[in-house]
Amino acid sequence: MTHQCGNCGCGGDFGTPAKISDTLVELEIDLVKINVPQGTSLLRAAAMAGIEIPKLCATESLEPFGSCRLCLVQVEGRRGYPASCTTPAEAGMVVKTQTPQLANIRRGVMELYISDHPLDCLMCPANGHCELQTMAGRVGLREVRYGYEGHNHLSLTKDESNPYFSYDPSKCIVCNRCVRACEQIQGTFALTIDGRGFESRVSAGQNQPFLDSECVSCGACVLSCPTATLMEKTLIEHGQTDDHIVTTCAYCGVGCSLVAEVKGDQVVNLFPNKNGHANHGHACVKGRFAWGYANHPDRLTKPMIREKITDPWREASWEQAIQFAADKFKAIQAKYGKNAIGGLVSSRCTNEEDYLVQKLVRAAFGNNNVDTCARVCHSPTGYGLSATFGTSAGTQSFDSVMDADVVMLIGVNPTDGHPVFGSQLKRRLRQGAKLVVVDPREINLVDSAHIKADFHLKLRPGTNVAMANALAHVIVGEGLYDEAFIDQRCDSQEFAKWKDFILDPRHSPEETAAITGVPAEQVRSAARLFASGGNGAIYYGLGVTEHSQGSTMVIAIANLAMATGNIGRPGVGVNPLRGQNNVQGSCDMGAFPHELPGYRHVSNDAARATFEQAWGVELQNEPGLRIPNMFEAAFDGAFKGLYCQGEDIAQSDPNTQHVEAALRAMECIVVQDLFLNETAKFAHVLLPGASFLEKDGTFTNAERRISRVRKVKAPLGGYGDWEATMMLANAMGYPMHYDHPSQIMDEIAALTPTFNGVSYQKLEQMGSIQWPCNDSAPDGTPTMHIDGFVRGKGRFMTTEYVATDEKVTRRFPLILTTGRILSQYNVGAQTRRTKNTAWHPEDILEIHPHDAEERGIVDGDWVGIQSRAGETVLHAKVSSRVQPGVVYTTFHHPFSGANVITTDNSDWATNCPEFKVTAVQVVKVALPSEWQQRYLQFRTAQENFLKRPKASADG
Ligand code: SF4
Ligand code: SF4
Ligand code: SF4
Ligand code: FES
Numbered sequence: 001m002t003h004q005c006g007n008c009g010c011g012g013d014f015g016t017p018a019k020i021s022d023t024l025v026e027l028e029i030d031l032v033k034i035n036v037p038q039g040t041s042l043l044r045a046a047a048m049a050g051i052e053i054p055k056l057c058a059t060e061s062l063e064p065f066g067s068c069r070l071c072l073v074q075v076e077g078r079r080g081y082p083a084s085c086t087t088p089a090e091a092g093m094v095v096k097t098q099t100p101q102l103a104n105i106r107r108g109v110m111e112l113y114i115s116d117h118p119l120d121c122l123m124c125p126a127n128g129h130c131e132l133q134t135m136a137g138r139v140g141l142r143e144v145r146y147g148y149e150g151h152n153h154l155s156l157t158k159d160e161s162n163p164y165f166s167y168d169p170s171k172c173i174v175c176n177r178c179v180r181a182c183e184q185i186q187g188t189f190a191l192t193i194d195g196r197g198f199e200s201r202v203s204a205g206q207n208q209p210f211l212d213s214e215c216v217s218c219g220a221c222v223l224s225c226p227t228a229t230l231m232e233k234t235l236i237e238h239g240q241t242d243d244h245i246v247t248t249c250a251y252c253g254v255g256c257s258l259v260a261e262v263k264g265d266q267v268v269n270l271f272p273n274k275n276g277h278a279n280h281g282h283a284c285v286k287g288r289f290a291w292g293y294a295n296h297p298d299r300l301t302k303p304m305i306r307e308k309i310t311d312p313w314r315e316a317s318w319e320q321a322i323q324f325a326a327d328k329f330k331a332i333q334a335k336y337g338k339n340a341i342g343g344l345v346s347s348r349c350t351n352e353e354d355y356l357v358q359k360l361v362r363a364a365f366g367n368n369n370v371d372t373c374a375r376v377c378h379s380p381t382g383y384g385l386s387a388t389f390g391t392s393a394g395t396q397s398f399d400s401v402m403d404a405d406v407v408m409l410i411g412v413n414p415t416d417g418h419p420v421f422g423s424q425l426k427r428r429l430r431q432g433a434k435l436v437v438v439d440p441r442e443i444n445l446v447d448s449a450h451i452k453a454d455f456h457l458k459l460r461p462g463t464n465v466a467m468a469n470a471l472a473h474v475i476v477g478e479g480l481y482d483e484a485f486i487d488q489r490c491d492s493q494e495f496a497k498w499k500d501f502i503l504d505p506r507h508s509p510e511e512t513a514a515i516t517g518v519p520a521e522q523v524r525s526a527a528r529l530f531a532s533g534g535n536g537a538i539y540y541g542l543g544v545t546e547h548s549q550g551s552t553m554v555i556a557i558a559n560l561a562m563a564t565g566n567i568g569r570p571g572v573g574v575n576p577l578r579g580q581n582n583v584q585g586s587c588d589m590g591a592f593p594h595e596l597p598g599y600r601h602v603s604n605d606a607a608r609a610t611f612e613q614a615w616g617v618e619l620q621n622e623p624g625l626r627i628p629n630m631f632e633a634a635f636d637g638a639f640k641g642l643y644c645q646g647e648d649i650a651q652s653d654p655n656t657q658h659v660e661a662a663l664r665a666m667e668c669i670v671v672q673d674l675f676l677n678e679t680a681k682f683a684h685v686l687l688p689g690a691s692f693l694e695k696d697g698t699f700t701n702a703e704r705r706i707s708r709v710r711k712v713k714a715p716l717g718g719y720g721d722w723e724a725t726m727m728l729a730n731a732m733g734y735p736m737h738y739d740h741p742s743q744i745m746d747e748i749a750a751l752t753p754t755f756n757g758v759s760y761q762k763l764e765q766m767g768s769i770q771w772p773c774n775d776s777a778p779d780g781t782p783t784m785h786i787d788g789f790v791r792g793k794g795r796f797m798t799t800e801y802v803a804t805d806e807k808v809t810r811r812f813p814l815i816l817t818t819g820r821i822l823s824q825y826n827v828g829a830q831t832r833r834t835k836n837t838a839w840h841p842e843d844i845l846e847i848h849p850h851d852a853e854e855r856g857i858v859d860g861d862w863v864g865i866q867s868r869a870g871e872t873v874l875h876a877k878v879s880s881r882v883q884p885g886v887v888y889t890t891f892h893h894p895f896s897g898a899n900v901i902t903t904d905n906s907d908w909a910t911n912c913p914e915f916k917v918t919a920v921q922v923v924k925v926a927l928p929s930e931w932q933q934r935y936l937q938f939r940t941a942q943e944n945f946l947k948r949p950k951a952s953a954d955g
Contacts, residue, residue: 015043027093042084057175058085106139131226161209163835164289178221187426189449190215217285249287250692253578255701284419293833294691304686312945326731328668342369346646347580350697352744354589364734368624372591379910380545384554390791395573403571405534411543442881455526459516462917466801468556473507474527482565491793498796535571551909556799578702585700593624598752631662650678654902654913681942688717707768812919828892843896846888864925872897
């Protein structure tokens with residue numbers, strides 16, 4: 001159902017999309033003279049002049065269709081009554097929108113609609129928000145002459161199969177808006193109008209229930225429906241809302257702006273903000289619908305403490321729990337030294353929370369032992385882009401893709417991992433941009449509705465660098481590089497060195513084919529297309545970074561972009577698609593053991609002095625421990641205490657059994673989270689975390705865009721995460737006080753040059769800001785490196801391919817690689833507690849038909865997956881989306897134990913784990929693995945400790 005209020009700053013609906021043109025045409029509408037860009041529809045021109053023409057099938061997010069005949073107008077000198085939504089404004093036109101003839105026609109049209117529509121307006125959940133109802137009033141319809149005796153659609157049955165919205169065909173006016181939304185906005189083409197004339201009705205897939213069709217539940221059709229035909233079930237259940245607040249999605253790195261509709265203190269609906277700079281009115285099933293976890297009964301709402309992890313939990317007050325944690329931490333430091341404790345913060349937390357945790361560790365704990373989950377996803381991006389360009393962030397806005405001519409996707413699956421960007425990319429591809437996919441697996445974009453990749457370089461997992469070198473070899477060897485760009489913008493000595501390196505015959509596609517498994521001619525053709533096809537843009541994801549050569553590959557991507565001159569303007573660039581909502585922000589905020597906020601190394605005396613002065617403490621000048629080093633130190637008995645905010649290392653980090661053993665070796669683990677996550681089962685203090693609906697702050701998305709997160713309701717646990725960090729700092733003896741997260745942002749801005757111009761006030765004015773934002777760029781920076789690289793000259797670096805140590809052998813003959821799925825998110829703690837489980841109730845193992853047959857495996861079999869690190873058991877799905885020799889799974893369910901089998905191998909520069917390459921054997925089995933059986937026992941025991949807390953801490 002549409003949201004027509006217009007009071008969230010959306011400015012109402014002008015009926016058809018805005019047109020951009022340097023040519024203005026002047027016309028007259030109802031005696032009002034107006035100038036509009038050429039191509040603007042009469043409907044929109046009238047709306048721009050403040051004149052509302054009745055409409056039903058038109059809405060400004062969709063190209064017009066001209067079916068309802070309600071928006072008819074009269075144009076002087078023209079016969080008939082053209083539809084204003086499909087008629088472009090022309091210079092000198094004189095248009096009338098209100099005449100007796102038009103009024104008659106509109107009433108007649110409306111009468112026909114209403115005569116086949118249930119007259120239960122008062123009982124209808126859309127009452128007061130239905131465009132049909134509004135338009136009936138606007139055209140002055142007072143009576144309907146036709147009864148219900150004839151043919152009608154009133155007895156058609158509802159489709160309730162989708163967990164989040166219902167489809168009631170009896171209310172459908174066949175305006176086609178939903179069909180167009182699915183095509184034009186989402187790009188899924190799941191809907192059609194089935195039947196002809198009177199029989200026509202909206203149909204999902206092949207006349208299937210929505211849930212069984214190709215529908216990906218993005219909600220675009222629901223949002224565009226002018227009636228209650230497609231409607232959110234929460235709105236049906238709770239009725240219309242009484243307030244709304246604009247906030248930012250807390251799932252992926254697209255960072256969609258959402259409008260939360262509330263009734264009292266209850267969130268009833270979330271829909272995409274059409275003024276959102278990252279999403280322009282679109283969302284995906286996660287942001288739009290999967291927010292029910294915020295009210296899930298599993299939420300932790302009371303602080304808990306215990307001495308040992310074999311003890312039941314005891315409820316405590318916040319003060320008691322914080323004091324308990326601080327006493328333990330202080331005792332550990334007194335016994336084992338200052339460096340025996342540390343903190344982890346999450347890329348799901350806000351910038352302000354990330355900043356405060358690293359401040360807590362540096363100022364109150366007195367060391368640099370702070371790390372973030374960006375360690376296990378995008379740390380190589382930071383390293384590689386800093387080394388080559390001078391700044392560790394993507395170079396573009398999402399909108400830049402609309403100027404791209406050739407898009408290269410490397411190790412990324414946007415339609416699942418970054419769905420709203422995926423839809424935008426599909427729009428550009430449908431307009432004719434070319435696509436090269438570099439991925440071991442056939443992602444959706446390789447071949448989907450109206451999209452076909454020009455090349456799919458289906459390489460073996462772990463051979464990215466060999467592939468990038470081969471592409472560069474062709475580009476340089478065939479003289480396709482951009483000499484002028486390189487001369488002007490790049491370090492010539494480094495380029496000469498790199499050129500010699502890359503021209504070596506060992507990097508040729510013919511030589512590397514033996515490594516990558518991709519035929520040389522395909523690589524040559526893809527390289528030629530990328531280098532000479534116009535604006536070339538590279539998008540990459542964890543399929544690049546989570547390798548032993550993750551940093552090398554990021555550098556190789558930067559080399560490719562520089563060599564082809566594809567940096568510094570719209571339509572090009574290097575674009576890391578960040579997995580979680582605030583990966584960029586957590587890195588920016590200095591939640592790394594070697595860097596202060598703004599990527600300044602802790603050994604940088606001047607930078608340290610700035611923070612020492614502001615914080616009133618002396619800071620260590622040596623990097624602290626990364627997550628894997630914390631584990632090693634725990635085994636050595638040198639690391640004993642951990643504060644862990646919003647991060648679930650026991651599920652998300654590789655080699656689970658190793659992580660569990662390290663956690664067991666610690667004496668005090670404080671977990672602050674929404675749920676009793678896997679790490680929390682090893683904790684001694686539990687602090688209830690606040691969901692994104694319960695907090696103020698900011699997230700920074702993959703395009704460096706800082707957006708406000710606004711509190712929609714009070715934190716269930718009583719305090720925001722930033723307040724808990726502050727309390728812990730004070731209890732540790734370091735005074736910390738802020739009244740509101742805006743003050744934390746003011747401190748960040750004062751201490752971080754790239755954030756100097758950022759404030760909540762400015763965010764209110766601008767909606768969002770892309771950093772750097774300072775005196776040189778007061779309105780932010782949509783495109784980086786326009787006139788020069790941040791480091792001065794762009795730096796080419798040699799990228800020798802080194803095969804991973806993780807080799808296939810007769811014992812482990814297959815390669816396991818991992819990825820994401822649309823409906824689930826990361827460790828699944830949030831999405832598993834929503835109705836999204838309708839799509840993905842468990843992780844499954846994809847195996848190629850050839851490998852399956854060899855092992856006697858068919859769809860649905862339980863299969864054991866053994867690696868050098870461990871074993872787990874999943875259900876199998878036989879699929880040729882993976883290549884022979886490669887198996888694939890996701891990691892959203894803890895019982896799956898995907899990380900029980902991943903190894904300790906990691907990126908040479910950053911320790912980012914090599915999640916994407918694990919040598920395994922797969923066999924048919926009948927029982928869960930030993931680890932899974934132990935896991936179930938441990939989980940049950942820990943959940944029972946929580947369900948039956950002993951007497952309170954006072955008792
Ligand atoms: S379901 Fe809604 S949007 Fe789609 S055709 Fe029917 S009334 Fe129009
Ligand atoms: S929810 Fe999205 S994918 Fe599904 S039919 Fe509607 S627009 Fe298409
Ligand atoms: S999950 Fe990502 S794409 Fe989906 S609504 Fe949230 S930010 Fe947007
Ligand atoms: S709004 Fe123009 S024909 Fe429907």
